[in-house]
Amino acid sequence: MGLLDEKVAIVTGAGRGIGREEAIQLANEGATVIVNDVGGSLQGEGDDRTPAQEVVDTITAAGGTAAVNSDDISSWGGAKSVVDQAVEGYGSLDILVNNAGILRDKMSFNMEESDWDDVIRVHLKGHFAPSHFAAVYWRAKAKRGEDVRGRIINTSSEAGLYGNAGQANYSAAKAGIASMTWVLARELERYGVTVNAIAPRARTRMTENLFGDMATKRDDGFDEWDPKNISQLVTFLASDEAADVNGQVFIVFGGNIWATTAFQPVGEVHRDHAWTPQELIEAKGDLFKGISSGIPKFSFF
Numbered sequence: 621m622g623l624l625d626e627k628v629a630i631v632t633g634a635g636r637g638i639g640r641e642e643a644i645q646l647a648n649e650g651a652t653v654i655v656n657d658v659g660g661s662l663q664g665e666g667d668d669r670t671p672a673q674e675v676v677d678t679i680t681a682a683g684g685t686a687a688v689n690s691d692d693i694s695s696w697g698g699a700k701s702v703v704d705q706a707v708e709g710y711g712s713l714d715i716l717v718n719n720a721g722i723l724r725d726k727m728s729f730n731m732e733e734s735d736w737d738d739v740i741r742v743h744l745k746g747h748f749a750p751s752h753f754a755a756v757y758w759r760a761k762a763k764r765g766e767d768v769r770g771r772i773i774n775t776s777s778e779a780g781l782y783g784n785a786g787q788a789n790y791s792a793a794k795a796g797i798a799s800m801t802w803v804l805a806r807e808l809e810r811y812g813v814t815v816n817a818i819a820p821r822a823r824t825r826m827t828e829n830l831f832g833d834m835a836t837k838r839d840d841g842f843d844e845w846d847p848k849n850i851s852q853l854v855t856f857l858a859s860d861e862a863a864d865v866n867g868q869v870f871i872v873f874g875g876n877i878w879a880t881t882a883f884q885p886v887g888e889v890h891r892d893h894a895w896t897p898q899e900l901i902e903a904k905g906d907l908f909k910g911i912s913s914g915i916p917k918f919s920f921f
């Protein structure tokens with residue numbers, strides 16, 4: 621008995637890195653998995669289909685069921701096609717893991733229009749478009765009176781939650797994914813769907829230059845940077861056991877999982893009419909009482 625027996629899952633960007641491990645782990649727990657990947661470079665160029673096929677081969681060799689999908693999930697048609705492949709090919713869709721992503725890191729003053737557009741498109745639209753078609757499917761199913769236990773697991777980033785210099789495009793997309801998670805959670809709860817997000821930290825081609833030597837095995841042998849660690853939380857969120865977990869954003873790294881809250885007020889001033897700029901100059905000390913008025917510091921590193 622697996623935790624996800626009889627469920628059908630889509631994992632986007634599952635040819636490599638974190639998505640690969642998520643696809644394999646969902647299949648290990650009994651899910652049928654559509655392994656979506658365009659097979660692009662880290663910057664989003666090219667279309668090498670072999671990594672996704674290798675993941676499907678790994679799953680089927682272990683006795684699981686999986687199929688490749690090579691659509692670009694950041695296009696409306698591609699997103700529809702991957703959802704259709706699950707529903708028409710396997711009779712259902714239960715789990716959507718939005719994971720695909722690219723990087724074009726540059727400081728704001730060096731960034732080109734295409735760097736901004738492509739990163740926002742692949743991450744933000746690439747999360748929304750499959751979610752849209754999955755939501756259409758689940759809502760229709762719920763309206764027919766059928767049991768729906770839908771799951772969307774989005775992939776945000778600490779860069780989006782806290783902001784990272786050199787990643788205006790990526791951080792903006794990842795922050796958008798966090799807030800989109802709350803919107804979708806509110807919209808789809810009534811149809812039996814939960815929507816959560818993870819902000820992972822793992823060793824992949826996306827981070828090998830960023831984390832470098834830091835991302836090695838610990839002396840006790842536990843490889844806390846292994847992307848496999850991320851897939852365990854995703855599998856839990858995908859299961860029926862997580863039906864009451866909704867609208868959450870988790871930071872996950874090694875054996876650590878942090879549940880987070882966003883944008884809670886930390887200082888305040890009030891009055892019964894509008895402030896003038898001069899009055900705000902005088903009230904600044906009250907607004908920032910006990911806290912810094914400079915760039916917020918919140919890193920976990």
Ligand SMILES: NC(=O)c1ccc[n+]([C@@H]2O[C@H](COP(=O)([O-])OP(=O)(O)OC[C@H]3O[C@@H](n4cnc5c(N)ncnc54)[C@H](O)[C@@H]3O)[C@@H](O)[C@H]2O)c1
Pocket residue numbers: 632633634635636637638639656657658659660661662664691692693694719720721722742746775776777778819820821822823824825826827
């Ligand atoms: N590795 C980390 O520490 C880390 C940290 C924070 C967030 N993330 C996020 O985790 C996710 C996975 O990243 P990773 O580190 O495994 O990177 P990765 O480059 O190893 O994998 C990303 C995969 O997405 C695929 N992809 C890109 N554009 C696509 C598209 N339009 N349609 C379908 N597939 C597409 C790529 O071909 C690639 O196989 C990304 O969303 C990334 O932003 C990773």
